[in-house]
Amino acid sequence: MTTLVLPIELEPGADVFEQLRHMTDDEFYYFCQDNTNLNFERDANGNIKSMGQTGAETGERSSELIAELVIWNRQTKLGFVYDSSTAFRLPNSAVRSPDAAWVPAERRNAFTPEQRKGFLPLGPDFLVKLVSETDSQKDTEAKMAEYIANGCRLGWLINPKTQSVMVYRTNGSVDVITDFSGSLSGEDVLPGFSLALSLLV
Template sequence: MNMLLTNGFSILKMPRDFRPMTDDEFFYYCQENPDHKFERDADGTIIVMGQTGGETGKRNSELNADLTIWNRSTRLGFVFDSSTGFVLPNGAVRSPDVAWVLADYWNVLSADERRKFPPLCPDFVVELMSESDSRRLAEDKMREYLDNGCRLGWLIDPKTETARVYRPDGSVQVVQGFDNILSGEEVLPGFQFNLALLR
């Protein structure tokens, strides 16, 4: 395997005759390499993700904390942090910075499916852009989530204080300024997040 570095992360390029890993093989590959974080494209290409800096980690914690507090009061689903990989219907494995899954979808998974990378697309995802992230690639990832069943997605760029709200109908709402509050809409009823917490 060859490794290429692009846009702050590495892409493992496979030889032409290389057989893509199965979901189980990829899961165990990730477990055997705990010092790295990986994602996998739908075509089997493995991406080595960079570690986040302190500011990004702090912002991720704010998002996860507020969503977890809301979820504890509603008990409608389950919250996952950025270390969780999900096998999307198209075969890609993604690890959103924040993810939420409706209880009805999580509860039908087997114990083995829950223990490994859950084979489902979260109902709600947040991607929080870091300094090295490409906006084009981040937007492609958001569209992939929606194409695979996500019902609401937020792409947040602290550098420009911009949030983009993605919905299944293909619409993208641009929210400019961290003096705004984002709504969980009908997917997360009653949930609101104050973007000022990310400053």
């Protein structure tokens, strides 16, 4: 059984989860640091959810995706790439961890070194969510809409099981792709970047 390390002193007899909902941003950050064996997200209302660990297949696909993104970013030197263990504090106060994300250098460098040690208070310009066996399609679609509403310019919701992709854009449009024989374009957000979907089969 896992015992949570809490950054706040709980009132005797009070509901634990209700008190956790009212943690400050700093308290939630240290709560996550003290419980690194678990992955947490927090919605805009303060509700905290443990995200669990991924299976081997999802980890393999995530690694392929990150590798392609890192190679492109090393060549262009346009920004910074983040993996699934990185959390972002969105403008609506939700704390989310996409499977892969990218932020332009000028946005990331606007923060102090001290700020960069914590959750960056922004929505990444680009992100990817890989649907795993335990994910709810409805919940992941809701998260993608939340990302777009909070500053994301391009998002890919990839479901390897159904071999489908939903491409979200800042203008609110959502394109659905049902063929993994082609590639996804980084468009004007990631100029010159493309991902061969066959890498995720």
